[in-house]
Amino acid sequence: MATTYKLISSVTVGSGGAAYMEFTSIPQTYTDLNLVFSGRNTSSGDWFSLSFNGSSSNFTGRIIFANGAGVYSYTRNADEQGVIPNSSTTANTFGNGSLYIPNYTGSSNKSYSIDSITENNATTAYMTILAGLWSSSAAITSIRMTISANTFAQYSTAYLYGISNA
Numbered sequence: 514m515a516t517t518y519k520l521i522s523s524v525t526v527g528s529g530g531a532a533y534m535e536f537t538s539i540p541q542t543y544t545d546l547n548l549v550f551s552g553r554n555t556s557s558g559d560w561f562s563l564s565f566n567g568s569s570s571n572f573t574g575r576i577i578f579a580n581g582a583g584v585y586s587y588t589r590n591a592d593e594q595g596v597i598p599n600s601s602t603t604a605n606t607f608g609n610g611s612l613y614i615p616n617y618t619g620s621s622n623k624s625y626s627i628d629s630i631t632e633n634n635a636t637t638a639y640m641t642i643l644a645g646l647w648s649s650s651a652a653i654t655s656i657r658m659t660i661s662a663n664t665f666a667q668y669s670t671a672y673l674y675g676i677s678n679a
Contacts (some may be wrong), residue, residue, distance in 0.1 A: 515675060516677070517675055517676070517677045518547070518674045519543070519675045520673070520674055521539065521546075521674060522536055522673050523670065523671065524671045525668065525669075525670050526665045526668060526669040526670070528667050529667070530555050530665055531665050532659065532663075532665075533553060533658060533659040533660075533665070534552075534657070534658045534669065535656065535657040536548070536655060536656045536657075536671075537655040538654065538655070539617075539653060539656070540675065541661065542598070543617075543618075543675045543676055544615070544616065544676055545615045545617065545675075545676040545678070546613070546656075546669060546673065546675060547612070547613050547614075547673075547674045548612040548672070549562070549609075549610075549611050549669050549671070549672045549674070550610055550658065550669070550670065550671040550672070551607045551609045551651055551669060552597040552598075552607060552608060552609075552622070552670075552671075553557030553590045553597060553598050553599075553607045553610070553665070553668075554597055554598065554599040554600065554635035554663050554664070554666065555600055556664065557600060557663075557668065558599055558601065558660055558663050559598070559631060559639060560660070561591065561594060561595055561597055561629075561658050561659065562592050562594055562658070562660075563594045563656065563657065563658060563659075564656075564657045564659070565623070565647055565656060565657055566651055566653060566654055567655065568649070569659075570678065572587075572589075572594075572645060572646070572647055572648075574588070574589045574643050574644055574646065575587075575588060575589070575644050575645075576589045577643075578640075578641050579639070579640045580638070580640075581636060581637050581638060583623060586642075589645070594627055594645070595628075595629030595641050595643060596610075596629050596630070596631050596639045596641050597610075597629065597631060597660070597669075598631040598633060599631075601618065602631060602632070603632065603633050603634040603635065606632045606634070607632065607668070608629065608631040608632050609629070609630060609632075610627060610668075611627070611628055612627045613625060614653060616650040617652065617653040619676055620650045621650060622648045622649065622650070623647040623649065624645070624646055625646075625647065626644055627633075627641070627645065628640075628641065628643075
């Protein structure tokens with residue numbers, strides 16, 4: 514089975530930062546989606562949230578979170594889906610991650626996974642892996658990543674790929 518990746522769109526945050534990174538009008542011609550991102554928060558928060566089709570409701574998930582001192586596992590909703598470095602981490606350092614959504618056009622609930630990590634030249638850095646479910650039968654046509662009450666730093670990027678399994 515051949516798998517092909519095609520860049521659908523990309524976002525690069527400009528000067529002054531941005532409250533969110535968003536992809537709209539996602540074509541319904543692929544099997545899966547993969548959003549790859551690199552980001553930094555201009556303020557003190559580490560967490561980013563997600564919305565699909567403008568909705569931040571009906572998200573559930575289980576996250577594994579590690580911070581150098583221990584590993585924790587707990588339930589999450591849309592408000593804390595993954596981590597990026599904040600303003601107190603090593604200057605000009607960006608974290609990265611990936612959001613994978615199989616069968617995003619299907620008529621059943623949408624499963625997804627996220628892995629993310631903060632980069633920091635210090636004792637504490639964060640790493641997360643999340644298995645999530647968006648309880649909606651709607652095909653995903655837009656994705657938004659938001660940092661609650663904060664801003665993505667200039668040069669934060671996100672790339673959305675369509676994946677075809679043929």
